Amino acid sequence: xxxxRTMRDVAQEAGVSIMTVSRVINGQPGVLPETAARVEHxxxxxxxxxxxxxxxxRRRGQPTQIIGMxxxxxxxxxxxxxxxxxxxxxxxxxYVVLIGSSNDSLDREREVVAAFFARQVDGLILxxxxxxxxxxxxxxxxxTKVVCVxxxxxxxxxxxxxxxxxxxxxxxxxxxxxxxxRRIAFLGDRDDVWTISERYVGFCAVLGxxxxxxxxxxxxxxxxxxxxxxxxxAELMALPQPPTALFTSNDLTTMGAIDSGHGSVxxxxxxxxxxxxxxxxxxxxVTQDPAAMGGAAAELLFSRISGDTSPPRxxxxxxxxxxxxxxxxxxxxxxxxxxxxAAAGQ
Amino acid sequence: xxxxRTMRDVAQEAGVSIMTVSRVINGQPGVLPETAARVEHxxxxxxxxxxxxxxxxRRRGQPTQIIGMxxxxxxxxxxxxxxxxxxxxxxxxxYVVLIGSSNDSLDREREVVAAFFARQVDGLILxxxxxxxxxxxxxxxxxTKVVCVxxxxxxxxxxxxxxxxxxxxxxxxxxxxxxxxRRIAFLGDRDDVWTISERYVGFCAVLGxxxxxxxxxxxxxxxxxxxxxxxxxAELMALPQPPTALFTSNDLTTMGAIDSGHGSVxxxxxxxxxxxxxxxxxxxxVTQDPAAMGGAAAELLFSRISGDTSPPRxxxxxxxxxxxxxxxxxxxxxxxxxxxxAAAGQ
DNA sequence: TTGAAAGCGCTAACAC
DNA sequence: GTGTTAGCGCTTTCAA
Numbered sequence: 029x030x031x032x033r034t035m036r037d038v039a040q041e042a043g044v045s046i047m048t049v050s051r052v053i054n055g056q057p058g059v060l061p062e063t064a065a066r067v068e069h070x071x072x073x074x075x076x077x078x079x080x081x082x083x084x085x086r087r088r089g090q091p092t093q094i095i096g097m098x099x100x101x102x103x104x105x106x107x108x109x110x111x112x113x114x115x116x117x118x119x120x121x122x123y124v125v126l127i128g129s130s131n132d133s134l135d136r137e138r139e140v141v142a143a144f145f146a147r148q149v150d151g152l153i154l155x156x157x158x159x160x161x162x163x164x165x166x167x168x169x170x171x172t173k174v175v176c177v178x179x180x181x182x183x184x185x186x187x188x189x190x191x192x193x194x195x196x197x198x199x200x201x202x203x204x205x206x207x208x209x210r211r212i213a214f215l216g217d218r219d220d221v222w223t224i225s226e227r228y229v230g231f232c233a234v235l236g237x238x239x240x241x242x243x244x245x246x247x248x249x250x251x252x253x254x255x256x257x258x259x260x261x262a263e264l265m266a267l268p269q270p271p272t273a274l275f276t277s278n279d280l281t282t283m284g285a286i287d288s289g290h291g292s293v294x295x296x297x298x299x300x301x302x303x304x305x306x307x308x309x310x311x312x313x314v315t316q317d318p319a320a321m322g323g324a325a326a327e328l329l330f331s332r333i334s335g336d337t338s339p340p341r342x343x344x345x346x347x348x349x350x351x352x353x354x355x356x357x358x359x360x361x362x363x364x365x366x367x368x369x370a371a372a373g374q
Numbered sequence: 375x376x377x378x379r380t381m382r383d384v385a386q387e388a389g390v391s392i393m394t395v396s397r398v399i400n401g402q403p404g405v406l407p408e409t410a411a412r413v414e415h416x417x418x419x420x421x422x423x424x425x426x427x428x429x430x431x432r433r434r435g436q437p438t439q440i441i442g443m444x445x446x447x448x449x450x451x452x453x454x455x456x457x458x459x460x461x462x463x464x465x466x467x468x469y470v471v472l473i474g475s476s477n478d479s480l481d482r483e484r485e486v487v488a489a490f491f492a493r494q495v496d497g498l499i500l501x502x503x504x505x506x507x508x509x510x511x512x513x514x515x516x517x518t519k520v521v522c523v524x525x526x527x528x529x530x531x532x533x534x535x536x537x538x539x540x541x542x543x544x545x546x547x548x549x550x551x552x553x554x555x556r557r558i559a560f561l562g563d564r565d566d567v568w569t570i571s572e573r574y575v576g577f578c579a580v581l582g583x584x585x586x587x588x589x590x591x592x593x594x595x596x597x598x599x600x601x602x603x604x605x606x607x608a609e610l611m612a613l614p615q616p617p618t619a620l621f622t623s624n625d626l627t628t629m630g631a632i633d634s635g636h637g638s639v640x641x642x643x644x645x646x647x648x649x650x651x652x653x654x655x656x657x658x659x660v661t662q663d664p665a666a667m668g669g670a671a672a673e674l675l676f677s678r679i680s681g682d683t684s685p686p687r688x689x690x691x692x693x694x695x696x697x698x699x700x701x702x703x704x705x706x707x708x709x710x711x712x713x714x715x716a717a718a719g720q
Numbered sequence: 721t722t723g724a725a726a727g728c729g730c731t732a733a734c735a736c
Numbered sequence: 737g738t739g740t741t742a743g744c745g746c747t748t749t750c751a752a
Contacts, residue, residue, distance in 0.1 A: 082747090083746055
């Protein structure tokens with residue numbers, strides 16, 4: 029492992045001063061074409077590559093052209109699409125992107141964020157976990173820009189790109205109500221995830237509009253995996269009065285519900301996923317657009333990095349209820365077998 | 375935007391020398407607890423964060439604790455899972471990860487790789503696109519470690535983590551042959567992707583074992599999207615002698631085949647995907663394990679970074695043929711209408 | 721058009 | 737236990 033080449037090496041090789049090399053590398057004027065050619069040649073011969081860290085050190089105040097992006101789980105297609113959009117936006121601006129997954133752990137998030145800041149990132153796109161993010165404040169005071177996406181951050185006034193989770197969840201529930209469903213179950217991922225609790229609020233609100241209350245038996249929260257969601261659905265369907273419809277709070281719980289194989293119960297899930305339209309029945313969902321969210325967050329971040337100091341903005345992107353079949357399974361058939369008494373009551 | 379805090383600021387605030395601050399920050403011995411406490415306090419008050427770039431500059435020869443990872447498309451679940459595994463391995467070693475997508479463009483790859491090298495990455499995990507990668511050689515000569523994953527790299531002797539694409543594709547085709555299929559179509563993504571052409575070779579080889587040759591009419595290569603794959607399948611099925619089985623060369627083409635809605639034709643795809651087992655019929659696949667591939671690549675890279683100078687290694691991870699139903703659709707029904715005799719009739 | 725000197729924030733090596 | 741000096745690779749400033 030030989031040591032890395034420096035401008036000194038190039039200068040020596042080309043028989044010029046280090047300063048001339050610098051000028052050539054940075055395309056600055058005032059170098060004879062002939063001299064420049066000699067330098068270029070030396071650069072090629074030695075495989076020299078500018079050390080941006082050293083460069084950055086001297087050009088104090090200039091951006092490092094690095095941003096950090098911290099998502100919940102990069103392996104989740106939703107966050108992967110979001111990350112890809114951020115990366116595209118960054119590349120267009122000649123930025124590189126540090127990536128990390130918090131895995132919904134505040135400690136891990138803090139650790140990764142610290143590592144990003146130590147590399148002097150100009151900005152951070154953050155899918156924050158629950159908990160206090162006061163530790164971000166001092167970095168922001170020193171000039172690092174932060175934009176939250178998918179979730180807002182606790183106790184910190186920063187730009188955010190969100191969707192209206194309550195309304196979107198409400199749309200899903202309303203859709204089920206319109207099909208005649210009254211016994212609608214809620215399948216929730218971890219409760220401490222902001223999006224999930226918002227969706228629960230939306231779920232309850234729309235039931236409330238109809239004078240209904242969520243049946244505690246039909247509300248299953250804190251499901252941490254696809255398998256747990258599947259088990260929960262199996263239990264629900266084994267109840268004396270099973271639900272006629274399910275609202276699943278995210279992609280994982282939706283897949284769990286599908287795993288459980290209860291095809292006759294109506295289902296609307298939050299988040300779209302590949303091939304949802306090819307299942308039997310095709311799965312109805314409320315969808316958000318992760319690429320658009322990532323793109324918007326990047327846009328916001330780069331405008332801040334470029335000096336935009338206007339008050340923090342909140343961007344609410346739209347969602348869409350996509351009816352495909354699973355949400356249009358009628359309530360009647362099941363309701364009849366379900367409990368004549370209960371049905372009569374409604 | 376105030377300027378960032380430095381050790382100087384902390385030293386002044388704590389009334390000590392900058393060297394004492396450095397010792398405290400780096401947990402070096404030989405500082406009175408009392409002094410250390412004063413420094414710690416100042417650090418907290420100022421929100422000081424060590425500048426790792428400057429640190430790295432002085433500790434020449436020491437690793438920067440940054441690696442780069444360049445995949446084809448981060449939004450593709452296969453690469454997302456791979457990236458996540460790399461990230462986990464990196465975090466355990468207190469490394470951060472720069473991410474990029476090449477989008478199958480050599481220019482874009484070169485651009486991103488250059489940006490990574492300029493940041494002095496200790497290593498690079500690369501899913502190389504087609505074309506010469508000579509430009510990597512000079513960086514490697516200067517000590518940057520490179521590991522290729524999913525695909526080998528042209529004209530460069532580096533560590534690689536692959537699967538035996540020929541054999542895996544052969545397994546799929548053999549499986550179809552065992553079900554009696556003889557008219558098996560090949561649906562291929564871009565031809566210049568190494569994995570795809572390898573799979574085609576495997577496809578032909580196993581047909582050859584049976585004394586068969588691929589029917590040019592049934593070989594569709596260069597399909598660049600799910601939609602193109604769907605259209606190709608539709609065309610195939612409209613042939614006078616349609617195939618009785620399809621072998622799709624990756625997840626995108628598999629999904630395209632599913633989109634085309636020809637449920638009666640047998641199908642085995644390369645790469646598993648979410649809910650493949652829940653489709654009608656459930657989709658049979660040959661699967662590789664992207665997380666394992668990413669993990670193995672990271673392992674290899676970090677052992678190189680730690681000084682392992684043994685000759686380049688090639689790691690071949692295993693694949694698995696997963697029969698779920700779509701690959702077990704019998705050939706008979708269709709074959710009848712299909713046989714040479716019947717062909718004459720048509 | 722080119723170069724010499726200073727210094728970015730930090731740490732290695734050596735004082736005290 | 738603490739401080740001083742020098743210098744990492746680069747760019748800024750100023751001189752030639």
